[in-house]
Amino acid sequence: MDLKSLIRDIPDFPKPGIMFRDITTLLSNPQGLSYTIDSLAEKCSAVSADYVVGMESRGFIFGAPLAYKMGIGFIPVRKPGKLPGAVHFAEYELEYGVDRLEMHRDAMTSGSRVLIVDDLIATGGTAAATAKLLEQAGCELVGFAFIIELQALGGRQKLPDVPIVTLVEY
Numbered sequence: 001m002d003l004k005s006l007i008r009d010i011p012d013f014p015k016p017g018i019m020f021r022d023i024t025t026l027l028s029n030p031q032g033l034s035y036t037i038d039s040l041a042e043k044c045s046a047v048s049a050d051y052v053v054g055m056e057s058r059g060f061i062f063g064a065p066l067a068y069k070m071g072i073g074f075i076p077v078r079k080p081g082k083l084p085g086a087v088h089f090a091e092y093e094l095e096y097g098v099d100r101l102e103m104h105r106d107a108m109t110s111g112s113r114v115l116i117v118d119d120l121i122a123t124g125g126t127a128a129a130t131a132k133l134l135e136q137a138g139c140e141l142v143g144f145a146f147i148i149e150l151q152a153l154g155g156r157q158k159l160p161d162v163p164i165v166t167l168v169e170y
């Protein structure tokens, strides 16, 4: 299936110069959505993960059905102040300033094997910060999965040396 044809390009969003890769058009296509989740599950089965971790918010959209399909648990990584329990946190750089991601400290037992999932990798800052959260939790990062990779931004160079699954490249 040609997934790229289901992803809409919106120039200059959210700011001038950014080509936004809009996955809402892929999500609303039933064949596209099931193909996406099935393909991720097939490509990720070899890493034998215990949990999928997805980042707010588009990582939730793909991460939870992927975990369901793989028969494993899903753990949300959220933006600051959203999780009610004690959290691990990691900061990462944005174009201007820093942002922060949080994960419940008791989300998983140490030593768990974890797959990180998001819709898209650009500079890699979000995924690298999530990997740091797993390190704090004493978990074993076994891989990353993204629907889209923006290759020119070199995000994968920021990530630890584990398998990286992508479905569509620009």
Ligand SMILES: Nc1ncnc2c1ncn2[C@@H]1O[C@H](COP(=O)(O)O)[C@@H](O)[C@H]1O
Binding pocket: 018, 019, 020, 021, 022, 055, 058, 118, 119, 120, 121, 122, 123, 124, 125, 126, 127, 155
């Ligand atoms: N061009 C983009 N289109 C849609 N979404 C994007 C785009 N660039 C970044 N994003 C979102 O930001 C993070 C990944 O950014 P990093 O620079 O790799 O941290 C990801 O959650 C995308 O949804």
Ligand SMILES: O=P(O)(O)OP(=O)(O)O
Binding pocket: 056, 057, 058, 059
């Ligand atoms: O749009 P979201 O919530 O997926 O966040 P981000 O753009 O930070 O990935």
